[in-house]
Amino acid sequence: MNHAHLQVDGLTLSLGGFCLRDIHLLCAKGEYHVLLGPTGSGKTSLMRCILGFYRINQGALYLNGKEITHTLPEDRHMGYVPQHYSLFPHLKVEGNIRFGFRSGKYPSQNADRTVDRLCDMLQIQHLRKRDVRHLSGGEKQKVALARALAIQPDIILLDEPFSSIDEGAKRSLWINLKAIINEISITAFHITHNLEEAYSMGERLSVLLNGELHQSGPKEDIFERPATQEVARYLNYRNLFSGVAHAHPEGARIDTDCFSVVLSKKISPGTRVNLCVRQQDIKIVKQDNAVKPAMRHNILHGHIVSLFPFPEYCLVWFRVEGSTREYDLEIKLPPYLRERYKLFAGKQTDVAFWEPSIIVFPD
Numbered sequence: 001m002n003h004a005h006l007q008v009d010g011l012t013l014s015l016g017g018f019c020l021r022d023i024h025l026l027c028a029k030g031e032y033h034v035l036l037g038p039t040g041s042g043k044t045s046l047m048r049c050i051l052g053f054y055r056i057n058q059g060a061l062y063l064n065g066k067e068i069t070h071t072l073p074e075d076r077h078m079g080y081v082p083q084h085y086s087l088f089p090h091l092k093v094e095g096n097i098r099f100g101f102r103s104g105k106y107p108s109q110n111a112d113r114t115v116d117r118l119c120d121m122l123q124i125q126h127l128r129k130r131d132v133r134h135l136s137g138g139e140k141q142k143v144a145l146a147r148a149l150a151i152q153p154d155i156i157l158l159d160e161p162f163s164s165i166d167e168g169a170k171r172s173l174w175i176n177l178k179a180i181i182n183e184i185s186i187t188a189f190h191i192t193h194n195l196e197e198a199y200s201m202g203e204r205l206s207v208l209l210n211g212e213l214h215q216s217g218p219k220e221d222i223f224e225r226p227a228t229q230e231v232a233r234y235l236n237y238r239n240l241f242s243g244v245a246h247a248h249p250e251g252a253r254i255d256t257d258c259f260s261v262v263l264s265k266k267i268s269p270g271t272r273v274n275l276c277v278r279q280q281d282i283k284i285v286k287q288d289n290a291v292k293p294a295m296r297h298n299i300l301h302g303h304i305v306s307l308f309p310f311p312e313y314c315l316v317w318f319r320v321e322g323s324t325r326e327y328d329l330e331i332k333l334p335p336y337l338r339e340r341y342k343l344f345a346g347k348q349t350d351v352a353f354w355e356p357s358i359i360v361f362p363d
């Protein structure tokens with residue numbers, strides 16, 4: 001048996017014209033897992049399958065090693081915070097939090113103590129008698145969280161929990177929610193389309209694009225080594241190219257339509273290759289400075305087309321010599337380098353990158 005708390009095994013679901021295809025996903029006990037994907041990629045549909053609201057066409061679901069594919073939603077013992085919270089307007093805050101005990105399916109002998117503890121932890125004691133319709137977005141989120149946690153679920157599922165919160169207030173609420181979930185030591189499965197939110201909150205991430213799960217793993221791996229071109233594009237990677245491999249004594253040379261790069265790994269000549277060069281890893285070569293040996297094969301001549309100085313970084317558009325495009329590479333530099341290297345639009349310069357900054361995708 002594996003150590004997954006939640007396991008999605010080959011899940012397929014057809015919904016009219018949309019389909020979730022052969023989804024495999026593991027979520028370990030106590031882990032904060034974020035499912036990331038753009039609008040319409042199928043995140044809510046997948047969550048609804050896990051909750052048991054949709055009957056899946058193929059595959060299986062396991063919780064704690066026990067199959068739950070055909071278990072009724074109310075018997076899955078999952079806490080759920082829906083998008084926009086769906087609080088019951090006819091009930092006060094207290095009634096909302098206690099709602100789960102009404103079914104009689106969950107032990108209510110300790111209900112008072114549990115509700116009290118959650119209200120303390122979430123700092124909502126003062127709201128208990130309030131009308132839910134008059135709460136702020138952050139307060140509603142806490143009440144929805146208390147309602148989901150009151151039944152002491154095995155896992156909590158959060159559907160875009162910050163979609164109703166002002167942009168400015170989100171960051172501190174990310175920290176608060178993460179701290180609460182950590183304190184309770186519960187497994188969390190959270191869906192969002194917000195990259196910063198995913199990176200701040202998730203320990204492991206899964207990326208869902210157009211009904212297919214492209215990558216699952218520690219968040220650093222996802223953001224630093226996207227597994228597919230589609231994931232790279234979704235994570236706002238630039239400098240994506242396709243090319244053809246050729247024989248090279250060090251490994252392989254890839255010719256794209258505007259430059260060549262050398263990789264140390266062997267790739268059969270003639271293979272089509274998609275690659276990406278990370279923006280922040282492209283170095284401007286300072287005149288008269290020697291290029292590090294690790295970069296000697298990947299030096300490009302050209303000129304700076306435009307510079308965009310932002311507070312945190314300076315963005316450079318670079319055109320490779322002989323290219324007819326507006327620009328070929330987008331480069332992110334620390335802002336101080338603009339002055340130090342005397343960079344300006346039109347300046348002729350070389351750029352260089354070392355191999356680890358080149359990501360090669362399977363075709």
Ligand SMILES: Nc1ncnc2c1ncn2[C@@H]1O[C@H](COP(=O)(O)OP(=O)(O)OP(=O)(O)O)[C@@H](O)[C@H]1O
Pocket residue numbers: 015016017018037038039040041042043044045046193
């Ligand atoms: N019950 C349904 N019947 C038919 N199509 C559906 C149904 N539910 C969702 N869809 C379609 O499935 C696709 C995925 O929807 P879903 O809500 O799962 O995406 P999402 O990634 O959660 O998007 P968002 O971030 O906008 O909430 C959409 O094209 C949607 O219109």
